[in-house]
Structures are given as C-alpha cells and as structure tokens.
Amino acid sequence: MALINVNPTRMEMTRLKKRLATSIRGHKLLKDKRDDLMKKFLDLVRKNKELREQVEKEISDIYGGFVVASAVMSPQMLEEALMLPKQSIDLEVGERNVMSVTVPSFEFIASENSDSDIYSYGFVSTSGELDDSVAAVKNVLPHLLELAQIEKSAQMIAEEIERTRRRVNALEYVQIPDLQETIKYIKMKLDENERGNLARLMKIKDMMVEQAMEAKRQNSTNTYSS
Amino acid sequence: MRKKIAVVGDKGSVLGFKSVGFEVFMATTQQEIQDVMHTLCKGDYGIIFITEQAYVQIPEIIDEYKESPTPAIIPIPGKDGSLGIGIKNVKKNVERAVGADILFNED
Numbered sequence: 001m002a003l004i005n006v007n008p009t010r011m012e013m014t015r016l017k018k019r020l021a022t023s024i025r026g027h028k029l030l031k032d033k034r035d036d037l038m039k040k041f042l043d044l045v046r047k048n049k050e051l052r053e054q055v056e057k058e059i060s061d062i063y064g065g066f067v068v069a070s071a072v073m074s075p076q077m078l079e080e081a082l083m084l085p086k087q088s089i090d091l092e093v094g095e096r097n098v099m100s101v102t103v104p105s106f107e108f109i110a111s112e113n114s115d116s117d118i119y120s121y122g123f124v125s126t127s128g129e130l131d132d133s134v135a136a137v138k139n140v141l142p143h144l145l146e147l148a149q150i151e152k153s154a155q156m157i158a159e160e161i162e163r164t165r166r167r168v169n170a171l172e173y174v175q176i177p178d179l180q181e182t183i184k185y186i187k188m189k190l191d192e193n194e195r196g197n198l199a200r201l202m203k204i205k206d207m208m209v210e211q212a213m214e215a216k217r218q219n220s221t222n223t224y225s226s
Numbered sequence: 227m228r229k230k231i232a233v234v235g236d237k238g239s240v241l242g243f244k245s246v247g248f249e250v251f252m253a254t255t256q257q258e259i260q261d262v263m264h265t266l267c268k269g270d271y272g273i274i275f276i277t278e279q280a281y282v283q284i285p286e287i288i289d290e291y292k293e294s295p296t297p298a299i300i301p302i303p304g305k306d307g308s309l310g311i312g313i314k315n316v317k318k319n320v321e322r323a324v325g326a327d328i329l330f331n332e333d
Contacts, residue, residue, distance in 0.1 A: 041323050048316050049329055056308050063305045066242050082244045089247035091272040093227045093296055104295040106272060108231070134245045141246055144302075148273045152298035154316070158323040159293065165325075 004182045008189035016186070020179040027171040034164045037099050041157045048154045051147045058140045065133035072127040081126050082134075091145075096153075101160045103153040106145050229296065232266050234259065235277030239305040248275070256283045263287045263299075271297045277304035278311040 006012045073081075092107040233243045237252045244250045251266070253259040259280045266274055267287065274297045281288070281301040288299055301312045320329050 038323065045316060045320055045329065049313070052312050052316060056303050056312060059303050060307065062242055063239070079241065082241055089231055091229045091231050093229045093272045095295065102295055104272070104298060133242060137242050138246050144275065148298050148300045151300055151316070152295070154319050155292060156295070158319040161323040
C-alpha cells in the first residue's frame, strides 16, 4: 500500500483520522446501498427475463399471422389497410426513485373510440387473418410496455450497481488501508521523535552533571593548592 | 410528461405495429437507421422499439442513451426471427451487476 504524502505532524494525523472515520462510514453506507440495489435488481431481472421470453414468442406469432395475411392479400392492400390507424397512443412518462437511481415508469394512454373498434379498414377487401393479427398486436401491447419499463430499469440499476461496487472496492481496498497506514506512519514518526528528544535530554543532563562535577573538582584542587 | 412510442425496423416487421397507434419508421440500411434514430432520440419519444436486425447496426447510439431514463431503446425480434440479442442484453446486465451469470445457468 502506498503512503499518502503528508507531513508527519500531529495536526495532519488528526485530519487523517477524521478522513478515515468518514471513509469507513461511507463504505458501510455504500455497501448497504449495493446490497439493497442488488436485491431489487435480481427481482427485476428475473421478471425481465420471463417477460422478454414471453414477448418475443408473442411477437414471432404475430409475424406469422402477418405473413399469412399478406399471403392472402396483396401487399398494396395490406399496406393500405394499415395506413391510417384509428388508435393513437400516448405515453405518460413518470419517474421512480429506486435507491437514488431515477428509473422511468411508463403508462400508456390509448385514445381510441371503443375497445372493439381497432380495425382501421373496411372488411370487404381484407382477410380475416389480418383481423386476428391486429388483435394480437393489441394484446401484446401492455406486455411490450411493461417490458420496456422493466428492461430500462434493470439496465440503469445494473449500471448503478457497477458504479457503487467500484466505489465500495476503492474505499475498502485502497482508501481505507492507505489512510490507516499513513496514520500509523505518522504515529511511529512522532513516537520516534519523542524518543529522540528524550534521549537527547538525558544526554544533555549527563553532560551537565559531568560539567558540574568537573567544576567542583577543579574548585577543590584550587583550594588545596592555595 | 407526455411522450410518444416509435417502432424502427424493416417494412415487413414494423408494419403491424402501426395498427395500434405506434409511430412507425421504416429503415433498413445503416445510414437510414442512424438518421432515423438520431431524430427520434432528440424528439419526443419515450420508448423506441427497434428490430434486432437494426439494433446491431447502431451500437454507438444505444450506448449514448443507456444512462438516460428516456428514450428507452428496446430491441424486439424482427420478422426473420429472434437473434437472441434481447435476452443477451438481459444476461449482460446480470453479469455486469452481479459479476457472474446466475440466471441463465440452466442453458
């Protein structure tokens, strides 16, 4: 682990300790966030998978229906029949907040006259297969919308989980050990200084005592000689 | 917020969706799809359903709108059958989030 480049002072150590406390707190929170997101995501993605399989099957069936319809009718006729839809659809887009991820919620508002009347063509020149296909498309509509909502949400949550996990790991394996090590380094350095200081003081004291003794001895020899 | 729903793809695939009131855009070549998608993404569309055949041709645009809530660009199978891209995306999401594939183990 790399040390953070700081001055080994007491003030710096206090600052780092504060940062370490914040990092640990953040790490815990982010971890909780990640776990909760994961729980939500797994529910969502399971539904996503089921729904997608279902919708894909339904859509394939619809294509089959249209193929039959276009085989019975001429392509021009088919196109003409579908050219002017009776129904128009608006989408009400809302927002939902899932653990601070903003995911869309869709609701569709169909402006149609009545439920049964979705056929935008006369029945003279069209075939019954077309009716079936159009009805099938109408039936698959709610599923399609749900799929859109769930898939988008799952995608966004997956992205958020990835980001959160990276943050958690960065804190856990880089930031927090770095801080801990730096704090330890500063503590060692300060202790070392303290010991150095103590040793120096003792040494000085010894020297002073020696000097005093020397002076005393000199003094006494002086008195004897005189 | 009121938005619209668009369907993009080749003519045979998307024609049917017109009957329920989706806005249908026909595009087959890469250039066409790109142009259409650029206009749609800037426009007032909440969901863009796009055939898988077209979906694979415009990865840059898909990536660009991955982060924003709308438009949701959702692949649907085209008339020539599913390429498995939709389900592969779901799988990719799981792998990104969980780190391992835990949903599709059975196959």
